Amino acid sequence: DTAVSQTPKYLVTQMGNDKSIKCEQNLGHDTMYWYKQDSKKFLKIMFSYNNKELIINETVPNRFSPKSPDKAHLNLHINSLELGDSAVYFCASSQFMGRGADTQYFGPGTRLTVL
Amino acid sequence: KQEVTQIPAALSVPEGENLVLNCSFTDSAIYNLQWFRQDPGKGLTSLLLIQSSQREQTSGRLNASLDKSSGRSTLYIAASQPGDSATYLCAVGDGQFYFGTGTSLTVIP
Numbered sequence: 615d616t617a618v619s620q621t622p623k624y625l626v627t628q629m630g631n632d633k634s635i636k637c638e639q640n641l642g643h644d645t646m647y648w649y650k651q652d653s654k655k656f657l658k659i660m661f662s663y664n665n666k667e668l669i670i671n672e673t674v675p676n677r678f679s680p681k682s683p684d685k686a687h688l689n690l691h692i693n694s695l696e697l698g699d700s701a702v703y704f705c706a707s708s709q710f711m712g713r714g715a716d717t718q719y720f721g722p723g724t725r726l727t728v729l
Numbered sequence: 730k731q732e733v734t735q736i737p738a739a740l741s742v743p744e745g746e747n748l749v750l751n752c753s754f755t756d757s758a759i760y761n762l763q764w765f766r767q768d769p770g771k772g773l774t775s776l777l778l779i780q781s782s783q784r785e786q787t788s789g790r791l792n793a794s795l796d797k798s799s800g801r802s803t804l805y806i807a808a809s810q811p812g813d814s815a816t817y818l819c820a821v822g823d824g825q826f827y828f829g830t831g832t833s834l835t836v837i838p
Contacts, residue, residue, distance in 0.1 A: 618772075647826075654830070655816065655830065655831055656828070656830055657773075657818065657820075657828040658828070659825055659826055659827075662825070670824075670825050672825075704772055704773070706773075716778070717763065717775045717778045718763065718773075718775060718820075718826070719775065720765075720772035720773040720774070720775075721772050722771060722772045723770075723771070723772050
């Protein structure tokens with residue numbers, strides 16, 4: 615069984631569109647994350663959620679909004695897509711969020727291309 | 730702000746060699762450090778997690794060490810195999826996680 619899954623795997627869209635990426639984990643973890651990996655392979659955290667509460671919100675444009683309907687899901691909504699949003703987006707989960715956060719488990723990634 | 734650096738950026742070794750990957754961080758007030766591997770087009774797989782109170786962790790042919798005071802961690806891979814070819818990333822946790830830019834490893838058969 616897949617521990618952390620994301621859909622879609624690939625997403626190609628036009629500038630200005632609104633899109634969503636879904637993430638689900640079946641590990642029973644209480645914290646989920648979204649990361650962005652740019653073309654230089656640099657990975658940067660965007661958001662994390664613990665018990666439906668936003669814990670970290672890096673300097674990410676407010677066009678990006680995480681939505682967590684329950685503990686097992688953390689979806690990423692992106693409005694008014696821009697060329698610079700093209701990247702690979704990874705979802706991850708872990709137990710025991712906070713300074714002593716446990717091992718993170720990553721999804722396979724969603725490659726977003728904005729034309 | 731925490732900055733994480735990994736050296737070298739790329740490494741190519743013949744099969745069977747032992748090798749060391751390096752990770753350095755600027756703020757020693759960390760809570761843990763993780764090493765991951767990333768295969769092309771895939772997500773990250775956690776290899777080892779070292780809590781700030783620990784000096785090292787071992788898993789099979791992998792050994793990771795942590796020296797908080799000097800802001801360094803190393804990942805030692807013994808008897809390298811072609812299947813070890815991947816990008817290795819370290820991530821420092823101090824309330825949030827900061828990733829290095831990775832070392833791309835190629836093990837030549």
